[in-house]
Amino acid sequence: MQTLELQSVHKSFETLKVLEDVNLRVKQGEFAAIVGPSGCGKSTVLRMVAGLETADTGKVLAGGQPITKPSPDRMMIFQEHALYPWSTVEENVGFGLELANVPKQERRERVQAILEKVGLTGFEKYYPSQLSGGMRQRVSIARALVMDPDVLLLDEPYGALDAMTKLTMQNELLNLWQGSGKTMLLITHDIDEALYLADRIFVMSPRPGRVVETMDLDLPRPRNRNGERFIQLRQDIMRILGLGE
Known part of the structure; x- marks a missing residue:
């Protein structure tokens, strides 16, 4: 299991300074959230932890070790589910296992177990176009969980869902996390979502983003x-965000 840390991280894209002296620490097994205004660098932080971006200066660590590339120990879930439309639910969920050369029988068993956990038993042969938005996001979560990562990185995973489905999915995510020992890092514009889900909230300033609380x-x-x-x-x-007295 992994503790996540950013130490004095700075990041620019060409002449645009995105992050300035960002410091945060997410403990092993903790559910943490980052909130802040649009453009403050929340997604950049998450992509650094995922190994998809690198810092200009400073350190990005998982378990005390520098993050230099993506790892199956840290799986990312996006707002857009990015499922393969030509593949069934079970094929989408099992794709990472197939790439990892997991034997077919073990792959089938692991996919079936995770589909049951996220409430998709019976939908194995469905295609993404046959599913609701909430069900497609369940498939996306199952695709990450089936790899049994230490860390789940959530990039506004419910931002595109209607209000009722969003509330249901938040509760389902909590049920999946509690007792799992997994570390969760969520970015969201939704303050209520952060307060409902997280143990710790990092509040970021406008760009260039830094943790102000x-x-x-x-x-x-x-x-x-x-x-x-x-x-x-x-x-x-x-x-803190300047949205109220």
């Missing part, structure tokens, strides 16, 4: 979105 949440689970403490924390984050 780290909030360790003292909210018991299951969380009440209408509770006094939840509402107070929401107001605190909005005030």
Whole structure:
């Protein structure tokens, strides 16, 4: 299992400075979230942890070791599910296992087990076009989980879903995480989503992004979105972001 760290990270794209002296630490098994305004570099942070981008200066670490490339230990889930439309649910979920040369019988068993866990038993032979948005995102999550990663990186995974489906998927994600020992790092524009899911929230400034507040949440689970403490924390984050008094 892996602790994630960014230490004094700076990042620019040509002349555009995106990140400036970013420091954060996500403990092993923790559910953390990053919130901040559009363009503040949240996705860049996530892509660095995934090994898809490198820092200009500073360190990006997993388990104390520099991240230099993507790894099956750290799987990313995007807002756009990016499923192969010509492949069935079971083929999409098993694709990574096939690339890893996992034997066919073991592959089938692992795919079946993870589809049951995400509530997609019976949809093995369906194609993405036959599924709702929420079900397609379940397939995307199953595709990541079947690789049994230490870390799940979530890039606004529910941003394209309707409100009711989003709430359902948030609860399902919590059920998958709790007791798993996996480390979760979520980026989101949705303050309520961060407060509902995360143990720790990093609030970022406008570009060039830096962490201006780290909030360790003292909210018991299951969380009440209408509770006094939840509402107070929401107001605190909005005030930090300049969205309220």
